[in-house]
Amino acid sequence: MRKTTQRNYLIWATVCVIILSACSLGFILIVKPAPGLNSVYTGLPSKGSTKTDIKTNAEQMPVYGHWRTFTTKDGLPSDHAYAVRIDGKRVWVGTHDGLSVYEDGKWKTYTTKDGLPHNGVLAIDVSKETGDVWIGTLGGLSRFSGGKFENFTQFDSGLPNDLVYCVICDGKDVWTATGGGAGHYDTYTKEWEIFTEKNAPMHEPWTYGVSAGDGKVFIAAWGGGVIEYTLKTKQFKDYTDPDGEMEIDLLPDDGVVHDITTATSWSDGILWVSTYFGLSSYDGTHWKGYFDTNSGLASNFINFIRAKGQVVFICSDNGLSSTDGKNWVTYKKFDNSSNGKAIIKNYGRNDDSTMNKITREMPLSPSIGHNFTIGVDADKDFLWVATENGVSRGELLK
16 A cells, blocks of 8 residues: 555545455454433343443443534535534534634634635644644644634744644644644744654654643654654654564554554543554553454544543544443444444453453434544533534533
């Protein structure tokens, strides 16, 4: 598979969609669901567990229903949604044809006519310090403040590249993952730093994602795994797949599952890493790998992740998944229908062949807008998902 094809997979309007196929083996015990949306788990306990244990574990995971999908019919400029960010009572959505904000039940869109550097918006974050909205586009980085856009490009600033896949705010600092390296902008000094294979342990300068936590920055680098940057010491450390195999994960839980990483997200002491070939978690000592054959993961081809507390939300090419590392909830839409289902699983995460494998399917009417998901954000009551067919909002089921 050519790198240029995979690199541009995230931009549907400019590339062909990559179709991945994989043969997988596994056994799942299906328990017939009872009617109703508020039921979470049914089934017999596995060896070494009780009904109470299973029910308690399952209820730790949030489940969302009563989905509604917003499209061009509702006011979005495009049905191709790339990014979503919750900002209090507002929700920002990046689409192929502009930046939209949902507030008081109405949509408002900003485009290049309003000062946006490019209508293709791939990433959004909001500064907790200032409330400024930072936007990563196909044509540069932008800060939306006081109703005006301030733009940064590779020609008039220290932005590494105009193709901005990810942007995050970490205090006064803004970090970007671009097609030409990772960038750091100090909003106080207005100075830039650029990190590429010339000054960081990267395979090449292409970067897909960036996150921050515990005094560190974690960069998802193409073919280079995860680059950890400690802010205090300004030292780098890289995490790559130790087995060196590009097509299989030879040794389980030996490190990040693959060197082609797409996103990172840190929360509650856990670093989550997504790849085109599975999901990884790292607690600072041990790595764990998750695939669609040994977990409730919707697909191994992961576009984006966002961790909230102990739960990480996973955007893939075949549905949206969430997990705390043990319990799983996956949302899928049926073909040729607005309905779908939520698949709730508990896999027990151990090496015993008798580990708990209980599955419960919950009907959703309607479900998410499309199974190709590429952006997600959650608060205490709602889950928002950017899909190939609009942006979907699910309500937390009490």
